[in-house]
Structure formats: structure tokens, C-alpha cells
Amino acid sequence: MIALAPAPAAAIDDAIDDAVSRIRDRADALGGGFSELGAAIARATAGGKRFRPALVAAAFEAFGGSVADARGLYPVAAAFELLHTAFVVHDDVIDHDTVRRGIPNVAGEFRLRGRARGADAAGAALLGDAAAILAGDLLLHEACRLVAMADATPSQREALLGLVDDAVFISAAGELADVENAVSADYADSEALLAAAHDKTAVYSFTAPLSAGAVLAGAPAEAIAALAEAGRHLGLAFQLADDLIGAFGTADQAGRESGGDLREAKRTPLIGFARESDAWSRVNEAISVAHTGPIAVREAQLALDESGARTRLVALVDEALGEARIAASDPALPADAARLVSTIAGEIARRIP
The missing domain is CATH 1.10.600.10 (Farnesyl Diphosphate Synthase)
Structure with a gap:
């Protein structure tokens, strides 16, 4: 929707990647299924049009902000992408969807994980929904953390x-x-x-x-x-x-x-x-x-x-x-x-x- 110059677009991508890497590192340290949840969150965040963070950057520049002196811009922009992903993950739970963009979403991945561990259909569905709710919660937390800690x-x-x-x-x-x-x-x-x-x-x-x-x-x-x-x-x-x-x-x-x-x-x-x-x-x-x-x-x-x-x-x-x-x-x-x-x-x- 909004075309950004390569440098701001790359900086936004880097900020999103940094935030997701932090989630994955914390999840890996706790191990087990939580480590797999961190990986699923990374997959849920990958790709997409990322127009919400682009709007942050575009408005910043429209008001005379300089990307060379962009205090807090990119973490705040990244926060809106994580917020969007959180809402999407939770929305899939509400709609009982287990696939997004043709592949299993967070809930779908953990339903498969539950089945692989011997759960029946109801147990697998419970695990899938729980994982997706927690993934959305973690993304919401990270979005708020990015804004709270932004250089502003x-x-x-x-x-x-x-x-x-x-x-x-x-x-x-x-x-x-x-x-x-x-x-x-x-x-x-x-x-x-x-x-x-x-x-x-x-x-x-x-x-x-x-x-x-x-x-x-x-x-x-x-x-x-x-x-x-x-x-x-x-x-x-x-x-x-x-x-x-x-x-x-x-x-x-x-x-x-x-x-x-x-x-x-x-x-x-x-x-x-x-x-x-x-x-x-x-x-x-x-x-x-x-x-x-x-x-x-x-x-x-x-x-x-x-x-x-x-x-x-x-x-x-x-x-x-x-x-x-x-x-x-x-x-x-x-x-x-x-x-x-x-x-x-x-x-x-x-x-x-």
C-alpha cells in the first residue's frame, strides 16, 4: 500500500527480525514445547505486506522526520506489525481456523504436535488453541515492550x-x-x-x-x-x-x-x-x-x-x-x-x- 525507500524498509524488517529473535531466544532458553512455540511465532510473523509499519515511517517522513536521525522509529514501526500478527493469531482461534496462507498456522502446527504425541482430536485441538492464544499474548507483550523501550x-x-x-x-x-x-x-x-x-x-x-x-x-x-x-x-x-x-x-x-x-x-x-x-x-x-x-x-x-x-x-x-x-x-x-x-x-x- 505504501512504497518505502529501500533503506527504511530494510530497517523496519531488521527491527521486526530483532524482536522475533528475542522471543525465540527467550523461548529456546525455556525449552520443550515453548521452544517450538517461539519457532511458530517466527513463522507467523514472516512475510506479509507490513503496511502498518510502513504507515508509521511514511507519516514520520511526511512531518519532516529524518530517517538519518530516526529516534525510536523502527522499533515502534515493528511494534505495529507484531500487534497485527497477534490479532491475526487470536482471530484464527476465534474462527477455528488452522491454516493461513495455505500452511498450518500456530494452532494448526500445535494440533499436529499434539497428535504426534498421542493426543486425541479434542486434546490436539486444546493444545493448538492454547498455543495460539499464548503466541498472541507474547506478541502483544513484545509490541508493548518495543514501544515502552523506544528511544523517544x-x-x-x-x-x-x-x-x-x-x-x-x-x-x-x-x-x-x-x-x-x-x-x-x-x-x-x-x-x-x-x-x-x-x-x-x-x-x-x-x-x-x-x-x-x-x-x-x-x-x-x-x-x-x-x-x-x-x-x-x-x-x-x-x-x-x-x-x-x-x-x-x-x-x-x-x-x-x-x-x-x-x-x-x-x-x-x-x-x-x-x-x-x-x-x-x-x-x-x-x-x-x-x-x-x-x-x-x-x-x-x-x-x-x-x-x-x-x-x-x-x-x-x-x-x-x-x-x-x-x-x-x-x-x-x-x-x-x-x-x-x-x-x-x-x-x-x-x-x-
């Missing part, structure tokens, strides 16, 4: 810890609301679904990393507030575009079979809008059998299209991106920061299937 002024550190605090609490609230919406007998209304979508992603993926970069660059409070407001809208747009990809995107876009959200009957804002339409009966019927195969998925996609839900959601993404650009026009923001918001908005718009 006391006031900057206080602000950065506040950003991480918001990211953790608001994301947890969004995740819980999302699960409640999924298991409730009655459908939540579209407003509640939109709120959960925002809280799950916007703060930890956009508002907090962008604000962190601005804090480290010494930006004034009013500029940070304006950037945070833009990040809030960018984050909502990103999540809604993700929902569109989950329903209509290609396998390459989604990283799994096309229509995965429809196969799983996820209650996203897209479904909330369909429920408010006159075509809901047909949409509901189509989604109820979408798990049976690609033909049924295509029928559900057509029903959603004809209900107007897709058009409404695309319009909402466009509206959120427009609000982000308006927030970026605040005179408190330097021109480079406004351009950064515009660049991110353009990248999100290009994700819409």
Missing part, C-alpha cells in the same frame, strides 16, 4: 503508549461485537455492523500507526488530531473494501477461494444492507447454500448485486475516502501529510472489486 522523549513515549492502548482496546471491542453479531439469533442492523467493522480495523491499522509516526516526528497536537481523523475514515474504507473482496474478489485478491465470506455466511455490512432491501428473501436463501460450491457462490453474488447492497457499500467506501481527504485538507497538516492521505485513499479505492 517521555512525552512521546506517553503518547505512543496511549495509541497502543487505544488500538488494543478498540480492536478487542470490535472483535467481540463481530462475534456477538455472528452468533445472535437476530441480525444486527447495518449501523452496528459498520461500527464493528470500524473498530476491528481502523484504529490499529490506520489511526494509531499514522499518529505514531507523527508523534515521533514531533508534530503538534492539532496536526496529529487531523491525521487521526483522516485515519479513522481510511480504516473504515479499508475494512469495507475488504468485505467486498471477501464476497466478490478473485482468489488472488482474497488469498483464498472466491466468495469466502459468502461460503461462511459472514454477517458483514454488505449483508446488513441486503437485509434492508426488498430482495432479502432471495439473498438469504442464496447465502444459505453458498457453502455448497462455486455455482451457489455465484448465485449469491448475483443476488447481492441485484439487491443493491454492493452498490451501497461501494458508495460508502467512496464516501469514507472523501471524508478522509476532507480531513487531510485541514490547514494544520503539512502538504506532504495531505499527499500521504490522498495516496493511501487511492490505494484503497483500487482494492474495490
Whole structure:
């Protein structure tokens, strides 16, 4: 999403590697299965787009920060990648997923370990879930440790810890609301679904990393507030575009079979809008059998299209991106920061299937 110059990108990778190496070293010293957990955490952290740490660095530079004198920048940027990985690992437990990117995730690896040690299916599942929960906890701890120990002024550190605090609490609230919406007998209304979508992603993926970069660059409070407001809208747009990809995107876009959200009957804002339409009966019927195969998925996609839900959601993404650009026009923001918001908005718009 954000292209960094080779030097900052490499420095961020090095900071992430250093943090993961510390986890592995501590785990190896304790031995046994915990050593294997350290290795699984390293695999879970490897790869990925790493756009959240890139946002930290991009905001830092947009506010005039010099990468030659980047006090605390790279450990703080790395912290947001570890935070993301922690949420992903925990999310897989919540969703009972044991595979990610085509290979066993932390829970999947430890289920296999349990079976190899003679556990039955229930015991292996218990071990897998326990390992994944602990892995996520360790990553959350390391993210907070990186920020707490970053080379920053006391006031900057206080602000950065506040950003991480918001990211953790608001994301947890969004995740819980999302699960409640999924298991409730009655459908939540579209407003509640939109709120959960925002809280799950916007703060930890956009508002907090962008604000962190601005804090480290010494930006004034009013500029940070304006950037945070833009990040809030960018984050909502990103999540809604993700929902569109989950329903209509290609396998390459989604990283799994096309229509995965429809196969799983996820209650996203897209479904909330369909429920408010006159075509809901047909949409509901189509989604109820979408798990049976690609033909049924295509029928559900057509029903959603004809209900107007897709058009409404695309319009909402466009509206959120427009609000982000308006927030970026605040005179408190330097021109480079406004351009950064515009660049991110353009990248999100290009994700819409």
C-alpha cells in the first residue's frame, strides 16, 4: 500500500527480525514445547505486506522526520506489525481456523504436535488453541515492550503508549461485537455492523500507526488530531473494501477461494444492507447454500448485486475516502501529510472489486 525507500524498509524488517529473535531466544532458553512455540511465532510473523509499519515511517517522513536521525522509529514501526500478527493469531482461534496462507498456522502446527504425541482430536485441538492464544499474548507483550523501550522523549513515549492502548482496546471491542453479531439469533442492523467493522480495523491499522509516526516526528497536537481523523475514515474504507473482496474478489485478491465470506455466511455490512432491501428473501436463501460450491457462490453474488447492497457499500467506501481527504485538507497538516492521505485513499479505492 505504501512504497518505502529501500533503506527504511530494510530497517523496519531488521527491527521486526530483532524482536522475533528475542522471543525465540527467550523461548529456546525455556525449552520443550515453548521452544517450538517461539519457532511458530517466527513463522507467523514472516512475510506479509507490513503496511502498518510502513504507515508509521511514511507519516514520520511526511512531518519532516529524518530517517538519518530516526529516534525510536523502527522499533515502534515493528511494534505495529507484531500487534497485527497477534490479532491475526487470536482471530484464527476465534474462527477455528488452522491454516493461513495455505500452511498450518500456530494452532494448526500445535494440533499436529499434539497428535504426534498421542493426543486425541479434542486434546490436539486444546493444545493448538492454547498455543495460539499464548503466541498472541507474547506478541502483544513484545509490541508493548518495543514501544515502552523506544528511544523517544517521555512525552512521546506517553503518547505512543496511549495509541497502543487505544488500538488494543478498540480492536478487542470490535472483535467481540463481530462475534456477538455472528452468533445472535437476530441480525444486527447495518449501523452496528459498520461500527464493528470500524473498530476491528481502523484504529490499529490506520489511526494509531499514522499518529505514531507523527508523534515521533514531533508534530503538534492539532496536526496529529487531523491525521487521526483522516485515519479513522481510511480504516473504515479499508475494512469495507475488504468485505467486498471477501464476497466478490478473485482468489488472488482474497488469498483464498472466491466468495469466502459468502461460503461462511459472514454477517458483514454488505449483508446488513441486503437485509434492508426488498430482495432479502432471495439473498438469504442464496447465502444459505453458498457453502455448497462455486455455482451457489455465484448465485449469491448475483443476488447481492441485484439487491443493491454492493452498490451501497461501494458508495460508502467512496464516501469514507472523501471524508478522509476532507480531513487531510485541514490547514494544520503539512502538504506532504495531505499527499500521504490522498495516496493511501487511492490505494484503497483500487482494492474495490
